[in-house]
Every structure is written in structure tokens, then in C-alpha cells.
Amino acid sequence: MDTVKIGRFLAELRRENKLTQEQLAQKLGTSNKTISRWENGNYMPPVEMLCELSEFYGVSINEILSGRRLDETETKPAAEENLKDVLALSAFGLEVRKEYFAKKWKHDHAFRLDLQMIAVLAALIVGIFLENKLMLIAAVVCGVALCIISHNQMMGYVERRAFLEKKPRNSENNEKTP
Numbered sequence: 001m002d003t004v005k006i007g008r009f010l011a012e013l014r015r016e017n018k019l020t021q022e023q024l025a026q027k028l029g030t031s032n033k034t035i036s037r038w039e040n041g042n043y044m045p046p047v048e049m050l051c052e053l054s055e056f057y058g059v060s061i062n063e064i065l066s067g068r069r070l071d072e073t074e075t076k077p078a079a080e081e082n083l084k085d086v087l088a089l090s091a092f093g094l095e096v097r098k099e100y101f102a103k104k105w106k107h108d109h110a111f112r113l114d115l116q117m118i119a120v121l122a123a124l125i126v127g128i129f130l131e132n133k134l135m136l137i138a139a140v141v142c143g144v145a146l147c148i149i150s151h152n153q154m155m156g157y158v159e160r161r162a163f164l165e166k167k168p169r170n171s172e173n174n175e176k177t178p
Contacts, residue, residue, distance in 0.1 A: 004041030005067030011039040013057045028052055097162040105154045116146045 014024050014035075021035040028035075028049065037043045045053060054061045063070050066078045106113070120143035127135035 002041075002067055003044055006044065006064060007039045007041035009064065009067040010045075010053065013053075013059065014039070017057065027056070094162060098158050101158040101161045102154060105157045109150070109154075113150060116150070120146065 014021070017024075019027075021032040021039070025032040025035050030049070034043075038045050050061050050064055054064060059069065060075075062075060062079045066074075066081075070078050120139055123135060123139035123142065127133075127139055
């Protein structure tokens with residue numbers, strides 16, 4: 001799938017409709033940065049947006065994925081090719097998205113995770129220094145609980161984004177997706 005070709009076609013369709021990126025973003029409930037990323041070929045619109053773009057511009061999703069208008073004789077072969085591309089990318093793409101969002105979450109929460117680790121280590125050191133078994137047990141239990149909670153928060157974040165959960169309108173204004 002040629003994302004640059006798709007992006008050029010989306011930009012062409014937008015210009016034909018005499019819209020700016022900002023105006024289109026408002027109509028679709030997204031940001032002008034997102035529209036720009038699609039049109040530059042940096043990212044593909046998610047499935048639900050492909051449906052909205054198709055309906056909005058009066059072209060088929062097949063034409064969007066082909067990056068051009070198709071006549072009757074081209075439609076079926078293009079659909080087959082696009083379907084093969086989507087299927088080939090989907091399984092690998094999901095794993096890549098999950099890995100990307102896990103790394104992003106860890107990066108975004110690095111300071112909090114470091115503070116939690118420092119607090120648990122400090123409690124362990126104080127417990128050892130004071131020879132207080134109760135404090136040592138509490139530090140270990142808190143450390144394990146914080147790890148479990150952080151992991152669950154990260155996986156929730158990853159699942160929401162990797163599986164392209166449909167977001168409410170205007171909720172992705174500053175969010176970057178691969």
C-alpha cells in the first residue's frame with residue numbers, strides 16, 4: 001500500500017471540495033495535524049475514518065486505498081490487491097502498534113515509574129537499616145502492587161490505541177499514532 005499516493009489522492013479530494021485541512025478536520029472531528037499526516041503519507045487514516053472519508057468525498061474505500069479514481073474494469077482487481085495488502089499488513093501491524101504504544105506509555109510515564117522505584121528502594125533500605133521486618137514486607141508488597149498497577153494501566157493504554165478503538169469526536173487533537 002502506497003501511503004504517499006493515498007495521501008496525495010486525499011489532498012486532491014480535499015482541494016476539489018475547496019476545503020482547508022482545518023475545515024476538513026472540523027467536519028471529521030479530528031485535528032488539522034492528523035489531516036496533514038494522512039496527506040503527507042506519514043500515517044494511514046484508521047478504518048472508521050476511511051469510511052467517513054469515502055462517504056464524505058463520494059468515492060469508494062477501494063479508490064482511496066488505490067490512491068486514485070477507478071473505472072468499472074479496474075475496481076475488482078484493485079479491490080483484490082488492496083485486500084491482500086491490508087491482510088498482509090494487519091497481523092504484523094498489530095504487533096508493531098502494540099510495541100510502539102507500550103514504549104510510548106513507558107516513555108510518557110518514566111518519571112512516575114522512577115519515583116515509585118526510588119520510594120520502594122528507600123523503604124527497603126530503611127527497613128534493612130532499622131532491622132524492621134514489617135517495613136521490609138510492606139516495601140515488597142507495595143513494590144509488587146505498584147508494578148501490577150502500572151502494567152495494567154500500560155496494557156489498557158496499549159489496547160485502546162493498538163486496536164484503534166473509536167474515540168469520541170475531537171479527542172485526538174494532540175495524539176500521534178503510527
